Amino acid sequence: MNKNRLMKRMTALFCAIALTGTGMHTVIRADEEKPQEETVTETAAEEAGEENELLYADDVNGFVTRLYEVCLGRKPDKTGYMDWINWLKSGKVSAAGAVQGFMLSNEMKAKNYSISDWVEICYKAIMDRKSDAPGKKTWVDCLTNGVSQNFVLKGFVGSSEFAGLCAKYGVVKGDITLTERRDQNYGLTSFVGRLYNKGLGRTPDANGINNWCDLLILKKRTPKQVATSGFFHSQEFLKKNLNNTEFVKVMYRTFLGREYDVPGLNDWVSSLNSGTSRDSVMAGFADSKEFQKIISDSGWEAVSNKELAPLFNNVNSILLVANKQHKLPNNYEPSDMRQPNVSARMSTPMRDEAATALEQMFAAARAEGVYLVAGSGFRSQSYQATLYNNYVARSGKAAADTYSARPGYSEHQTGLAMDISDRSGATYLSQSFENTSEGKWLKNNAWKYGFIMRYPKTKQSVTGYMYEPWHFRYVGKDYAAAIWSCGPETTFEEYFNVAGGESYN
Numbered sequence: 484m485n486k487n488r489l490m491k492r493m494t495a496l497f498c499a500i501a502l503t504g505t506g507m508h509t510v511i512r513a514d515e516e517k518p519q520e521e522t523v524t525e526t527a528a529e530e531a532g533e534e535n536e537l538l539y540a541d542d543v544n545g546f547v548t549r550l551y552e553v554c555l556g557r558k559p560d561k562t563g564y565m566d567w568i569n570w571l572k573s574g575k576v577s578a579a580g581a582v583q584g585f586m587l588s589n590e591m592k593a594k595n596y597s598i599s600d601w602v603e604i605c606y607k608a609i610m611d612r613k614s615d616a617p618g619k620k621t622w623v624d625c626l627t628n629g630v631s632q633n634f635v636l637k638g639f640v641g642s643s644e645f646a647g648l649c650a651k652y653g654v655v656k657g658d659i660t661l662t663e664r665r666d667q668n669y670g671l672t673s674f675v676g677r678l679y680n681k682g683l684g685r686t687p688d689a690n691g692i693n694n695w696c697d698l699l700i701l702k703k704r705t706p707k708q709v710a711t712s713g714f715f716h717s718q719e720f721l722k723k724n725l726n727n728t729e730f731v732k733v734m735y736r737t738f739l740g741r742e743y744d745v746p747g748l749n750d751w752v753s754s755l756n757s758g759t760s761r762d763s764v765m766a767g768f769a770d771s772k773e774f775q776k777i778i779s780d781s782g783w784e785a786v787s788n789k790e791l792a793p794l795f796n797n798v799n800s801i802l803l804v805a806n807k808q809h810k811l812p813n814n815y816e817p818s819d820m821r822q823p824n825v826s827a828r829m830s831t832p833m834r835d836e837a838a839t840a841l842e843q844m845f846a847a848a849r850a851e852g853v854y855l856v857a858g859s860g861f862r863s864q865s866y867q868a869t870l871y872n873n874y875v876a877r878s879g880k881a882a883a884d885t886y887s888a889r890p891g892y893s894e895h896q897t898g899l900a901m902d903i904s905d906r907s908g909a910t911y912l913s914q915s916f917e918n919t920s921e922g923k924w925l926k927n928n929a930w931k932y933g934f935i936m937r938y939p940k941t942k943q944s945v946t947g948y949m950y951e952p953w954h955f956r957y958v959g960k961d962y963a964a965a966i967w968s969c970g971p972e973t974t975f976e977e978y979f980n981v982a983g984g985e986s987y988n
């Protein structure tokens with residue numbers, strides 16, 4: 484076997500897989516577009532019927548010949564045939580990998596099978612039988628909702644039928660690894676898939692749905708944001724000019740994944756007809772118990788936290804957590820700090836990215852006649868020790884703990900927080916700052932610039948600190964907007980489901 488040729492073919496094989504992985508919409512057409520006479524039963528699968536099966540030798544050669552005939556509907560070409568046999572024998576490719584190679588090949592792609600026909604071939608090739616109706620519907624739904632073909636192949640190669648087939652031909656079964664975001668959480672993917680299918684009226688494209696799933700899984704968007712700003716506010720959706728009835732039907736089908744009930748439909752439509760905005764109706768669906776349950780059943784929180792957990796203790800991350808359950812590394816000091824170019828009570832640096840966002844926020848406020856002044860940004864661990872000890876001396880440890888962090892636990896040490904004042908400074912570090920125009924503006928607008936009010940009213944038991952309407956924490960625009968979309972009092976701890984509270988670890 485020529486080694487160079489082998490490598491070339493391997494590369495071609497994996498390129499083909501990679502290409503089909505990101506271009507599923509070109510591989511599979513919607514069922515309705517398929518002319519009736521093009522059914523697969525008249526092509527590959529039928530020709531590879533059971534009577535032919537007997538012709539395959541019970542060895543690797545037979546396994547490969549069978550894949551050629553069942554998947555591609557043809558006899559093997561000599562070069563390809565020898566390659567597959569060598570790869571399988573040497574262990575370079577498992578049986579699952581071979582199935583993947585055939586089912587996602589350019590030759591297969593060129594046949595333009597419908598979703599339904601492609602799934603039927605999966606049954607024949609991998610489980611060695613015709614489909615059963617409920618099983619087939621499940622897989623067709625999966626693909627229609629936007630998962631990759633690999634996701635389906637992985638399900639098939641995990642079957643006992645495939646294990647039996649591999650044993651019969653003496654090939655190593657192996658498995659398929661899923662790498663795309665859309666294959667990570669089917670509940671979330673199918674929600675996004677419904678927004679495409681039932682909202683925009685088109686099948687999801689791989690890049691698009693991967694992108695939305697990425698934003699959801701990294702918690703940069705909430706499901707509600709994806710639906711509203713991502714889809715229903717899009718030009719593509721607005722151009723459909725749906726009437727109120729059709730609009731409400733779309734809400735049922737996308738958010739709730741079901742058809743409308745007539746009384747419910749009538750309620751929403753009459754509410755729209757009497758002047759309720761479409762945004763309020765969207766919010767009604769997004770905030771409904773039924774939709775919340777769909778999202779929590781998908782495991783959205785759990786998936787997201789699994790992805791994000793490493794960032795909460797990573798000093799380079801803008802999601803670095805400092806609270807009573809999360810101590811910073813001893814004497815940690817960010818290396819990328821600078822003085823923000825804003826009016827300030829004193830020299831008080833922040834990490835560069837946060838400083839830039841702070842500058843934008845202060846400028847935007849000023850354009851609206853609101854004059855913000857930076858109070859206190861980064862504090863070193865030793866300075867925090869001085870502050871904390873003074874507070875303890877003044878009001879006792881228990882009281883001091885409600886408003887001042889022990890050294891090593893202060894968010895100010897992250898370089899991502901800023902205490903903000905008005906020009907007079909009269910309400911600086913006082914809860915009455917909430918009544919100033921500066922306090923009100925910050926509360927309602929900080930999220931647009933990537934900041935959250937870190938210690939909201941009524942959340943002392945969650946954050947560990949009393950209400951601080953002056954303390955803002957940079958988390959980046961995506962996260963700030965996502966947190967804000969869950970309600971103005973939503974805390975970092977609640978949104979990211981990280982440990983917090985009033986007692987120290």
Ligand SMILES: [Zn+2]
Pocket residue numbers: 895900901902953954955
């Ligand atoms: Zn503060």
